[in-house]
Amino acid sequence: MEPFVTHRGRVALLDWSDVNTDLIIPARYLKRIERTGYGPLLFADKRYEAGKAPEADAPEVHGTPLPDFPLNRPEAEGASILVVGPNFGCGSSREHAVWAVAQAGFRAVVAKGKDAGFADIFEGNAYNNGLLPLELSTSDWDALADAIRASAQTEVTIDLQNLTLTVHGSSGDRVTKIDVPEGQRQRLLQGLDFIAETLQHDAEISRHEQGRPAWLTPTLA
Amino acid sequence: MPETLFDKVWNRHIVAADDAATLLYIDRHLIHEVTSPQAFDGLRLAGRKVRRPELSFATVDHNVPTENQLDIREPMSRRQVEALRANCREFGVTLYDVKSGRQGIVHVIGPELGLTLPGTTICCGDSHTSTHGAFGALAFGIGTSEVEHILASQTLWQGRRPPTFGIEVTGSLAPGLEPKDIILAIIRAIGTGGATGHVIEYYGPAIRALSMEGRMTICNMSIEAGARAGMIAPDDVTIDYYTRIDRPFAPKGKDLDAAIADWRMLKTDDPASFDRHVTIDASSLVPQVTWGTNPAMTIDVTGVIPDPGQVPFSSREDAERALEYMGLKPGTPVSEIPVDVVFIGSCTNGRIEDLRSAAVVFKGRKVAQGVRALIVPGSEQVRDQAQAEGLDRVFIEAGAEWREAGCSMCLAMNPDKLTPQQRSASTSNRNFEGRQGPGGRTHLVSPAMAAAAAVMGKFTDVRTLLAERV
Ligand code: SF4
Numbered sequence: 001m002e003p004f005v006t007h008r009g010r011v012a013l014l015d016w017s018d019v020n021t022d023l024i025i026p027a028r029y030l031k032r033i034e035r036t037g038y039g040p041l042l043f044a045d046k047r048y049e050a051g052k053a054p055e056a057d058a059p060e061v062h063g064t065p066l067p068d069f070p071l072n073r074p075e076a077e078g079a080s081i082l083v084v085g086p087n088f089g090c091g092s093s094r095e096h097a098v099w100a101v102a103q104a105g106f107r108a109v110v111a112k113g114k115d116a117g118f119a120d121i122f123e124g125n126a127y128n129n130g131l132l133p134l135e136l137s138t139s140d141w142d143a144l145a146d147a148i149r150a151s152a153q154t155e156v157t158i159d160l161q162n163l164t165l166t167v168h169g170s171s172g173d174r175v176t177k178i179d180v181p182e183g184q185r186q187r188l189l190q191g192l193d194f195i196a197e198t199l200q201h202d203a204e205i206s207r208h209e210q211g212r213p214a215w216l217t218p219t220l221a
Numbered sequence: 222m223p224e225t226l227f228d229k230v231w232n233r234h235i236v237a238a239d240d241a242a243t244l245l246y247i248d249r250h251l252i253h254e255v256t257s258p259q260a261f262d263g264l265r266l267a268g269r270k271v272r273r274p275e276l277s278f279a280t281v282d283h284n285v286p287t288e289n290q291l292d293i294r295e296p297m298s299r300r301q302v303e304a305l306r307a308n309c310r311e312f313g314v315t316l317y318d319v320k321s322g323r324q325g326i327v328h329v330i331g332p333e334l335g336l337t338l339p340g341t342t343i344c345c346g347d348s349h350t351s352t353h354g355a356f357g358a359l360a361f362g363i364g365t366s367e368v369e370h371i372l373a374s375q376t377l378w379q380g381r382r383p384p385t386f387g388i389e390v391t392g393s394l395a396p397g398l399e400p401k402d403i404i405l406a407i408i409r410a411i412g413t414g415g416a417t418g419h420v421i422e423y424y425g426p427a428i429r430a431l432s433m434e435g436r437m438t439i440c441n442m443s444i445e446a447g448a449r450a451g452m453i454a455p456d457d458v459t460i461d462y463y464t465r466i467d468r469p470f471a472p473k474g475k476d477l478d479a480a481i482a483d484w485r486m487l488k489t490d491d492p493a494s495f496d497r498h499v500t501i502d503a504s505s506l507v508p509q510v511t512w513g514t515n516p517a518m519t520i521d522v523t524g525v526i527p528d529p530g531q532v533p534f535s536s537r538e539d540a541e542r543a544l545e546y547m548g549l550k551p552g553t554p555v556s557e558i559p560v561d562v563v564f565i566g567s568c569t570n571g572r573i574e575d576l577r578s579a580a581v582v583f584k585g586r587k588v589a590q591g592v593r594a595l596i597v598p599g600s601e602q603v604r605d606q607a608q609a610e611g612l613d614r615v616f617i618e619a620g621a622e623w624r625e626a627g628c629s630m631c632l633a634m635n636p637d638k639l640t641p642q643q644r645s646a647s648t649s650n651r652n653f654e655g656r657q658g659p660g661g662r663t664h665l666v667s668p669a670m671a672a673a674a675a676v677m678g679k680f681t682d683v684r685t686l687l688a689e690r691v
Binding site for chain 1: 234236237239240241242244246248249255256258259262267269272273275276278283284295296297298300301304335336338341346347348350361362363364365366367369370373374375376378380381413414417418444447449469470472476477479480483515535536539542632633634641651653654655656659660
């Protein structure tokens with residue numbers, strides 16, 4: 001996994017609540033058995049003219065993007081931080097939703113509301129793919145959204161070392177403290193493979209297995 | 222220290238813990254074709270094995286056609302199903318394939334096979350894993366990276382201990398009301414993000430009165446309120462599930478006695494408290510219908526489509542987008558909304574009791590002209606049982622389609638789909654945009670309400686149809 005230490009980039013704003021994973025990536029694309037190719041499929045049913053979205057087996061081939069969809073506006077081009085409304089990623093557990101966001105070029109998603117910004121499974125999936133899911137308080141989020149609306153060129157720096165988010169607005173920098181669970185922060189900073197880390201606990205896992213009642217192991221009588 | 226049901230199950234699965242994270246042992250891992258191929262690939266790339274192949278079980282459900290399960294015409298669907306077959310062979314995981322007699326929606330077959338047991342931890346790369354909490358298991362959905370993690374280690378990292386949410390359901394359901402109405406009313410009351418981060422425990426007299434099937438319907442939709450998991454403490458009804466019918470993998474004989482003694486202790490201690498709490502009165506419910514594009518956008522069948530400025534948990538803009546997508550106008554009575562398609566099935570309502578309550582409504586009636594009704598058993602077992610009870614005859618005589626087991630029209634990954642602007646009454650769990658097919662318009666209801674919509678051609682208070690019978 002690519003480590004995440006600091007990242008500076010431009011921001012795209014999708015100010016909708018309860019954006020579900022079916023919207024982020026429609027079910028038909030889940031037929032892919034690869035882990036890559038999902039970038040062009042992000043928000044496919046919102047992003048392209050009806051009937052012009054890519055086929056599951058040819059993600060790169062698509063028709064005209066709809067100019068009104070927020071991520072298609074010229075100012076969103078090249079953005080690497082996605083700013084979204086509360087309860088982002090609700091619904092299904094499909095990790096394809098995170099793959100699509102990350103492979104479309106985003107390194108972080110900034111959602112509205114402490115403990116209310118992300119659905120749980122999406123949040124976990126994001127960490128496991130090195131996509132930083134950040135929740136801001138409503139007032140901090142509103143200030144960020146206002147800065148983006150005031151200037152589409154607004155850049156943001158996320159510093160995972162010092163746990164700050166800096167909005168480089170037209171009237172100077174605005175620094176906000178951010179929270180990231182310590183275990184996840186360390187993993188992101190170092191770009192760790194969490195399976196390798198877990199397997200270091202082999203002795204504890206074996207000890208637990210020895211303590212389980214035998215009837216917990218399914219057997220056909 | 223008094224403990225909740227959740228505390229008890231969580232504590233007995235802790236393998237390692239520090240301030241920030243807990244490593245939990247996972248007793249059962251369920252697998253389907255959609256969220257697993259990249260996980261098996263990851264194992265292969267890293268040269269890893271499955272640590273405990275006897276604790277993982279796989280089936281095919283999402284891509285399987287329900288007209289003829291063997292005939293997967295869509296090449297990508299076929300490739301995905303074949304990838305699972307090959308992966309299970311290579312890694313030694315048991316697969317319940319089509320025509321095994323045991324295939325079905327992963328959350329329907331887990332309990333049927335006796336894999337789902339009280340007090341266990343159960344994971345699956347599928348958000349509706351919350352279903353298994355009906356047995357007092359701690360069951361939750363995971364992403365594909367976590368599927369790989371469990372295959373490799375039989376464990377999973379969790380953050381800090383999640384807070385709990387007690388949902389007490391008092392009173393009792395009136396005739397014509399179903400468990401689906403309870404859970405829709407709960408989500409309507411607390412919102413789609415209402416339980417985010419929490420583990421719900423459902424309790425109270427209306428929950429105790431439910432069968433295991435009904436409890437599964439409720440726990441299934443916990444995720445629709447954002448919950449990590451939903452749980453119900455085991456009782457006589459739960460234990461009966463293992464003693465009345467043979468569940469192949471459940472403990473037997475002395476083992477079963479020991480297990481039952483253990484399961485009896487799995488309940489929230491009297492003075493223990495939940496971090497949050499609500500009470501819902503089941504006696505006052507009327508049948509529920511969703512009108513919008515998330516499951517909190519729910520109203521009574523006797524109600525009217527709301528004004529977009531008055532929708533709880535949604536901004537005016539979000540509600541207007543939902544109304545536009547659904548093709549609905551504020552003020553329209555629900556009972557005047559026609560349906561094109563009726564879908565009875567899914568891991569929410571594809572079990573035998575669901576089919577029985579639909580059959581009561583269909584019996585002696587005909588599907589309205591112009592309406593297509595699909596009845597899709599959740600598993601091959603459910604299908605066999607329904608046929609043994611003659612339910613299939615009732616459906617076919619009414620003019621409905623009696624299908625084979627699978628996820629079917631719950632999500633658009635197999636041939637059963639809505640076409641753009643088609644309107645459905647569906648017993649599934651998600652009314653998201655495009656969920657049942659691009660442009661399709663989904664209204665979630667109970668099986669009895671879906672059957673009523675099928676015979677009347679529009680949403681109808683099923684209580685009026687049931688009253689005609691008396
Ligand atoms: S029936 Fe629907 S919700 Fe359940 S597992 Fe299948 S697709 Fe998912």
